[in-house]
Amino acid sequence: MKRYTPKILISYIIKxxxxxxxxxxxxxxxxxxxxxxxxxxxxxxxxxxxxxFFLKIxxxxxxxxxxxxxxxxxxxxxxxxIFFYVKFIKNNEINPMSLSGFSLNFITLxxxxxxxxxGIIIITIFTPASSQxxxxxxxxxxKYSDNDNLLIMxxxxxxxxxKKNDDTLIIRTNRNTKENFSELEDISIYYFKNNIFTxxxxxSKAIIKEKxxxxxxxxxxxxxxxxxxxxxxFKSSINLRELKNYFTNSDIYSIWxxxxxxxxxxxxxxxxxxxxxxxxxxxxxPFLLFCMxxxxxxxxxxxxxxxxxxxxIFFGVLSGILVxxxxxxxxxxxxxxxxxxxxxxxxPIILLMIYSIYSLLRNYD
Numbered sequence: 001m002k003r004y005t006p007k008i009l010i011s012y013i014i015k016x017x018x019x020x021x022x023x024x025x026x027x028x029x030x031x032x033x034x035x036x037x038x039x040x041x042x043x044x045x046x047x048x049x050x051x052x053f054f055l056k057i058x059x060x061x062x063x064x065x066x067x068x069x070x071x072x073x074x075x076x077x078x079x080x081x082i083f084f085y086v087k088f089i090k091n092n093e094i095n096p097m098s099l100s101g102f103s104l105n106f107i108t109l110x111x112x113x114x115x116x117x118x119g120i121i122i123i124t125i126f127t128p129a130s131s132q133x134x135x136x137x138x139x140x141x142x143k144y145s146d147n148d149n150l151l152i153m154x155x156x157x158x159x160x161x162x163k164k165n166d167d168t169l170i171i172r173t174n175r176n177t178k179e180n181f182s183e184l185e186d187i188s189i190y191y192f193k194n195n196i197f198t199x200x201x202x203x204s205k206a207i208i209k210e211k212x213x214x215x216x217x218x219x220x221x222x223x224x225x226x227x228x229x230x231x232x233x234f235k236s237s238i239n240l241r242e243l244k245n246y247f248t249n250s251d252i253y254s255i256w257x258x259x260x261x262x263x264x265x266x267x268x269x270x271x272x273x274x275x276x277x278x279x280x281x282x283x284x285x286p287f288l289l290f291c292m293x294x295x296x297x298x299x300x301x302x303x304x305x306x307x308x309x310x311x312x313i314f315f316g317v318l319s320g321i322l323v324x325x326x327x328x329x330x331x332x333x334x335x336x337x338x339x340x341x342x343x344x345x346x347x348p349i350i351l352l353m354i355y356s357i358y359s360l361l362r363n364y365d
Contacts, residue, residue, distance in 0.1 A: 009102065010110055017111040020084040021118075024076050025069075032068045037061040043141075064137045066130040067251045073122060075320045077115050077289045081296030082316045084111060086309070094301055104301055105360050112293035112356075119286030127282065128254035135252040158184075164237055168192045173206070182208050187215065189234065198222060203232065211236050250278030258282070273341060277331060280345040291352035294359055295319050302359075323348070 040057045049056055069076075088094055088107070097107060160171040174186030189201040199222035203215035218232040253261050258279045262272045299315045326348045334344025 006102075009097070009106075013107065013110045014114055016087070017080065017084045017114060020080040020087070021076070024080045024083065028072050028076050028079075029065065029069050032072065033061055033065050036065055036068065040064075060137060060140060063133045066126075067134045070122060070126060070130055071251075073119075073285070074288050074292050074323070077118075078292040078296055078320055078323075079316050081111060081115075081293045082300060082312055085297060085300035086312050089300060104297075107301065108294065108297050108360065112290045115289040115293050116286045119289040123255050123282045123285055128256060131252055131254040131257070138252055162237060166193060167198070168195075184208065201232070201234070206234075250274045253278065255279065255282040273335065276341055277334075277345055280342055284346055284349045287349050287353060291349070291356050292323075294356035295323070295352070297359070323352070326351070 037058060040061050041054075044053075044057055094104075094107070158173045160169075160173075162169040162171060168191075170190040170192070172188045172190075173184040184206045185204065187201075187203045187206050191198045191200070199220060201215070202219050202221070204217040206216070207214045213234040213236055215232040215234055216230065218229040220227045220229070220232075250258070253275065258275055262275045262279070296316075296319075298319075299312070330339075330344045330347045332344075333339050334341040339347070
């Protein structure tokens with residue numbers, strides 16, 4: 001039997017795995033684009049969009065989809081790995097390679113290391129492009145928000161433009177004192193009607209619950225009177241969750257810009273929890289893709305048994321759910337302060353890496 005050379009075999013494995021990766025990239029991309037297209041139609045169906053409605057929605061969908069696809073890259077890698085190794089089993093290629101002197105670790109490590117470098121390429125090259133697309137998408141979506149509000153964070157604080165009945169309100173707050181935007185300090189609310197200033201409401205602090213703002217140490221000033229209140233309720237048409245999401249949408253920042261943005265946010269009193277999570281997700285992505293390949297070998301070449309394709313799909317979906325649940329649970333613990341926020345991102349990766357190293361050592365020939 002002709003003995004394989006490492007160079008030829010590595011080239012062959014990378015070629016076959018790249019094909020599997022491409023197949024599942026297309027499958028996941030198609031599903032994401034389709035579901036996003038339907039979601040955008042539902043959102044924009046009652047908006048005033050002139051001409052070519054479906055074409056404009058399709059363009060917005062294509063702009064939004066790259067970020068979603070990149071977020072699904074671990075699962076794309078997992079299913080690509082399963083498909084790749086199942087194909088090896090069904091084509092009976094494992095035994096000839098073993099007889100040629102190559103261990104299962106070799107067949108595992110080549111796609112795993114390749115996936116690691118794919119992860120580096122994703123975070124260094126593709127995320128800057130997807131973040132710019134995501135930023136443009138957010139700016140377009142903002143124009144069609146129900147309340148026609150405008151939210152800006154600048155060196156002078158957080159500025160909010162709000163349409164309320166016949167009034168236009170300009171709200172400025174000095175800083176955010178809570179990570180979930182439940183408390184604001186040094187608030188000024190300027191009322192305008194037909195572009196004419198009518199009154200100003202200022203407060204030292206606001207505690208926000210959904211759309212109700214409880215203002216404290218309030219002073220209301222108009223042309224005709226000045227009034228002071230210990231507390232005052234202000235009804236806003238802006239949902240607190242929307243306000244938080246606007247400032248914490250980490251998808252609009254690439255790995256190259258996220259640290260600068262985090263520094264600016266902290267200068268204005270916002271800790272930037274979501275940006276810290278996103279930055280560490282970027283850093284951990286190559287390691288996660290590496291682990292996805294190791295996981296894909298558990299019920300494929302490790303047992304080397306030809307199962308029904310639906311069984312492989314079931315195990316793949318189950319593994320993806322477990323990884324997602326573990327990651328989500330860990331980050332939830334980090335957000336609640338149970339564990340450090342950075343550790344909450346890395347803990348699942350560390351556990352998966354420990355398993356991967358153990359799996360490789362156990363099968364070391």
